[in-house]
Amino acid sequence: MERNIKIVIIEDDDTIRMGYKILIGEEEGFEVINAYASVDEALKTIRGEDPDVILLDIELPGTNGIEGIPRLKKLLPKAFILILTVYESEKLIFDALSNGAAGYLTKDTPADKICAAVREVIKGGGPMSINIARIVIKSFRKNQDSPLSKRETQILEMVGEGKSRSQIARELFIDLETVRSHIKNIYIKLDVNSRADAIKMARENKLI
Template sequence: MDTEKDIKVMIVEDDDEIRELMHMIIGKSPGYDCVAAFRDCESALKPVTVELPEVVLMDIELPGMNGIEGIRKLKEKVPETDFIMLTIRDDDESVFESLKAGATGYLLKDTPPARLLEAIREVHEGGSPITPSVARRVTNSFHPQSVSPLSDRETEVLARLCEGEAYNTIAERFFISGHTVRAHIKNIYRKLQVNSRGEAVKTAIKDRLI
């Protein structure tokens, strides 16, 4: 008997049609439970400590408090919750500020429903889903600002993590084994003093390591 619990998801989105559509998609998908949906951050502040969602889908442009500030406020109340920014904005400032505020993932609103569900599970399992076009622009815009503790190969692997690539894809790209990829990632986590892929991506962006 499968006893795996549904992933508890909360939505903060001011467009009624989009919010209701996401609520329906998530709520009707096996393995997911849409516990609440709100049109602004202020309305979510108190219920978030009751519903205790594991993942929150957050828009940026909201009435009142914007989504970036909303993540900061909600993170104070539910620090273990993961946040995915789901927005139409793909400019560098929005991406960087969202990740600095505590977002673990960043997706555009044209993300297909199947990929959205996959991203929710990915972030729940320690990943950091980012829309590929945004990830490429982010990584291409970086230049190291200080001496990195990582080796050249570790830096290359970290860049691929920021692109959202799977371990087996990274192994194939560099003609190395999956075991070697995991060894590189273990070293990356140790050197950056992080414990997950999401934290490694955020550190790479914050410190411009790639």
């Protein structure tokens, strides 16, 4: 008889954390062995728990999820880390995957789909929410000769989504002045003077 898949959850919202613990823990073949409010808290004892899969949020107090991935992998090299977050930023997706995350799901993913993703990752798959997979595919279709840096491209995409400068700063964990500086550089590189013109030119030239 196969043993249960051992799961640890790292999520700072008490309600969401306990909700995941209950819903996933009720799934046959799964065992939620612990649920932490932060990476820093988890790092103290998670090695002894030896989970198969870690469900990890990104925005956490102290060490955020992106920074936490390599630290968790160092302690538990065989564990699979599944990001479970509200963020759909291309930069965060690629940072998470580059740091060693095995998959990336958004929090609107139903519990049964999360459980299916856990099973998939155990078998060597790389589960992603549909919208995340679209972002990854879209990134490979972009103009490789773009004059914009990766960060500038990312910010222009967020501008195109209608996000304000303050929203962009919050989601990318950078200050507002840095966002303003990037947008100024985008305008210079694309030789435009407005948000609308920058978005139009970028889309026409497949820069975003």
